[in-house]
Amino acid sequence: MRALCIGLVGPGLIGKALVLQLDQQAAYLATQMGLRVALVAVANSRRQLLAPAGAPLQGAQDWQERLQAAGDPVSLPALASHVAAQRGPGGVGVIVDCTASDEVPDHYAAWLRAGLHVVTPNKKWGAGPLPRHAAALAAAREGRARLLAEASVGAGLPVLGPLRDLVETGDAVTRIEGILSGTLSYIFNTWAPGQAFSSVVGAAKELGYTEPDPREDLSGMDVARKVVILARGCGLKTELSDLKVESLVPAPLREGSAEDFMRRLPEFDAEMGARAEAAAAGGGVLRYVGAVDAAAGTASVTLQTFPAAHPFAQLRGSDNVVSFATRRYAATPLIVRGPGAGAEVTAAGVFGDVLCIARGAAE
Amino acid sequence: MRALCIGLVGPGLIGKALVLQLDQQAAYLATQMGLRVALVAVANSRRQLLAPAGAPLQGAQDWQERLQAAGDPVSLPALASHVAAQRGPGGVGVIVDCTASDEVPDHYAAWLRAGLHVVTPNKKWGAGPLPRHAAALAAAREGRARLLAEASVGAGLPVLGPLRDLVETGDAVTRIEGILSGTLSYIFNTWAPGQAFSSVVGAAKELGYTEPDPREDLSGMDVARKVVILARGCGLKTELSDLKVESLVPAPLREGSAEDFMRRLPEFDAEMGARAEAAAAGGGVLRYVGAVDAAAGTASVTLQTFPAAHPFAQLRGSDNVVSFATRRYAATPLIVRGPGAGAEVTAAGVFGDVLCIARGAAE
Secondary structure: OEEEEEEEEOOOHHHHHHHHHHHHHHHHHHHHHOEEEEEEEEEOOOEEEEOOOOOOHHHOOOHHHHHHHHOEEOOHHHHHHHHHHHHOOOOEEEEEEOOOOOOHHHHHHHHHHOOOEEEOOOHHHHOOOHHHHHHHHHHHHHHOOOEEOHHHOOOOOOOHHHHHHHHHOOOOEEEEEEEOOHHHHHHHHHOOOOOOHHHHHHHHHHOOOOOOOOHHHHOOHHHHHHHHHHHHHOOOOOOHHHOEEOOOOOHHHOOOOHHHHHHHHHHHHHHHHHHHHHHHHOOEEEEEEEEEEOOOOEEEEEEEEEEOOOOOOOOOOOEEEEEEEEOOOOOOOEEEEEEOOOHHHHHHHHHHHHHHHHHHOOO | OEEEEEEEEOOOHHHHHHHHHHHHHHHHHHHHHOEEEEEEEEEOOOEEEEOOOOOOHHHOOOHHHHHHHHOEEOOHHHHHHHHHHHHOOOOEEEEEEOOOOOOHHHHHHHHHHOOOEEEOOOHHHHOOOHHHHHHHHHHHHHHOOOEEOHHHOOOOOOOHHHHHHHHHOOOOEEEEEEEOOHHHHHHHHHOOOOOOHHHHHHHHHHOOOOOOOOHHHHOOHHHHHHHHHHHHHOOOOOOHHHOEEOOOOOHHHOOOOHHHHHHHHHHHHHHHHHHHHHHHHOOEEEEEEEEEEOOOOEEEEEEEEEEOOOOOOOOOOOEEEEEEEEOOOOOOOEEEEEEOOOHHHHHHHHHHHHHHHHHHOOO
16 A cells, blocks of 8 residues: 655644544545555644654544644754655655745745645745746656645635646636635625625624635735636736736725724725616626736736626625636636635645545556 | 557547647647657557557548558557557556447456556446446556546536545535536527427527437436436446436337427427426526435436526526535535537547546656
C-alpha cells in the first residue's frame, strides 16, 4: 500500500474539517484505492506537531491539545522535511496550506522543488504577486510536483479543474463571469424591491453571513482575488491591482469602526435603492459579478443588471455561480452553481485535490 | 520528455474531433507539460493502422486514407500490444474507445490488467452488464491503470469527475437528477403552450437534433444508460433493466418505420397536450428527467413537472443539467449545466480524461 503523507499548515475551521474527513475516509482509501493516508504534521502560526506515518494525527483524538501543549516552535522547512521523510520511497507527500496567510505561499517553491505537492484554498497564492506565482509553477515542473488550489474559488465546486481542462484541451476561453461571494450572493438574492439596502446588509450580518466588519465583503476584494485566480487560469498575467473593482462601501464610510459603518450605511440607501429601481424598471435585477474578458485580457468586479431569465438572476440563497463562455461553449456557456463557502465543502475541495494527486501517483 | 501513447478505437465524428485536438495541442503539451503525445494506432470495425511513436498519426494528413486503403484487419489485442510497446519505459499508454459498441468494452479488463489506461465516452461499458463492469474495475486495480468515462454523461461537462470527488472525499449522495438528453431538453424547452407535441418533435428532427428515428431519443434508453452510470458512480449495483423508464413513444407506435411513426404521432398530441396543460395550470413545465435516489437505491427516467423557478424549468436550447444533492450540499444542490452533446465537446471530455491520467503519471 502506498503512503499518502500530509502536512497541514493552518488548523483552523477548514483545516479541522479536513482532518475529520481524512479520518473518516482512511479505511475507504486503504481498501478502495490502496492508499495509507497519514497526517504526519500540523502547524499553526506558533507551534507545530510532527508524528510518524505509523501513528497519524488524523486518528488521534488529542492532536489539538498536543499541538497547543507540547508542540515545537513552528519551522515550515522542518515540517516539510518531516513530510518528505515520512512518505518513504514511492509514497506521496502533500503540504496543505489552509491559512489565509500571505507568508506561507513564500515556501511553496521550495516545497515543490523538493517534490512535495502543495494543495491550498489560500487565495493569497493564486492572487498574490505574479513573480511568486510564476516561481512556484516553475518549481512544480522542476520537482515534478503539483500545486492545486481548486478550493480557492467556489470552495468545493468544480471550477478551476474544469477551467484547466478547457485550457489544456485547446479550448479558447472568451469570458468567465461569476457570483463568487456567498455573502454578496445572499445580499442581492434576498434584497426585495422597496427594502432598504442597509437592512439587508444588517440581516446578513445578524445571520453570520458577513465578516464581523461587513466592509470586508462589500469592498469586493475577496471577489477580486478569485477573479485574479480565474484570469491566471486563462493564461493572463493579471495582478490584483490591474482589476477594476467597484466597491460597495460608500467612500465616506471607508474609515472608522464597523459599528460606525453600520450606523451610517442607511444614509446611502437612497443611492443604492435608485440603482435597484432602475434595474427593476427594465425587468432586471442587480448582481455583484466578477468577470474575466479573456479576449481583451481584462478583468473586473462590478455591480451589474441582469434580465430575470439570466441564470445569475435566478440564483438563490448564498449560492455561487460561475459561467464559462468559450469557443466550444459559445452558444450557451458551461455553468457551475451551488454553495461556494463553508468549512466542510471547502475542506472537501482541498481533499479532492489531494486525491487527484494521489490517484495519479498510482502509476 | 515522457511519451503519452494513444490507441483510438472508433474514428467516427468524436474520434476524428479528438485526433484534431491532439494535433492542435501537441506543441502545448510538449512545452507546458513535458508530454510527447503520439496517436500510435487507429482501428475501425474492420481495419487498423499502427504507427511508431516517432511518426504519430495525429500529425499525418492522410491517416484516414491510409486506414481505409492499407490498414491491417482489425485485431484489438494486437492494437493494445502495439500501444504498450510504443509507450516505452515510464511512458503512458491509453486506449480510447470512441465506439458505441457493446463488444469493445469486453476488451477493457485485459487492457487494464496489462497496465494500459482506458478512456471512453461509450455508454455501453458504464451501463452494460454489472459483472463486466466489476471485472474491468478489478483489472484496473490489478494493473494500476485507470478507466475514465467522463464524456459518457454530459459530454465535456464535469459530471462524473465531481461525483467521484464527492464519493471519495466521504460525502453521501442523496439524490442526483438531470436532464441528460440534448434532444429531449430541446423538445421540452421549446414546446410552447398550445403547440402540438408532434410538431415540436418534427422541428427537432428537421434541425438534426434527433436520431434519424426519433423513437431512439423518445424511448428514454439513452437517458437510462446515463442514469445507470450515475447510479453506479454512487456505488449502487444498478442494471439497466432495474430502471423504471417512462417511454415517450406511444405503445401503438413502437413497431413500424420512422416515417410511419412521424405520420401517426399527431394522434397522440391531445394526450401529451393534456399533460402539458396540467403542468401549466399549476405554474409548472414538463421536463424529462433521469434520477438516482441513492438513499433508496433506485433510479428512474420520467416526465415530471417542475415549478417555473426550478433550475430545470429555466433551461434553454439543448443544454443538459445535472443536480447533486448530498449530505454536504443539502440546502441547495451542486448543479452543472451546459451543452451536453456534440463531437467537439465530447472529444474534449475524452481528452480531459487522457490528460487527467497523464498529469498524474508525472510522478
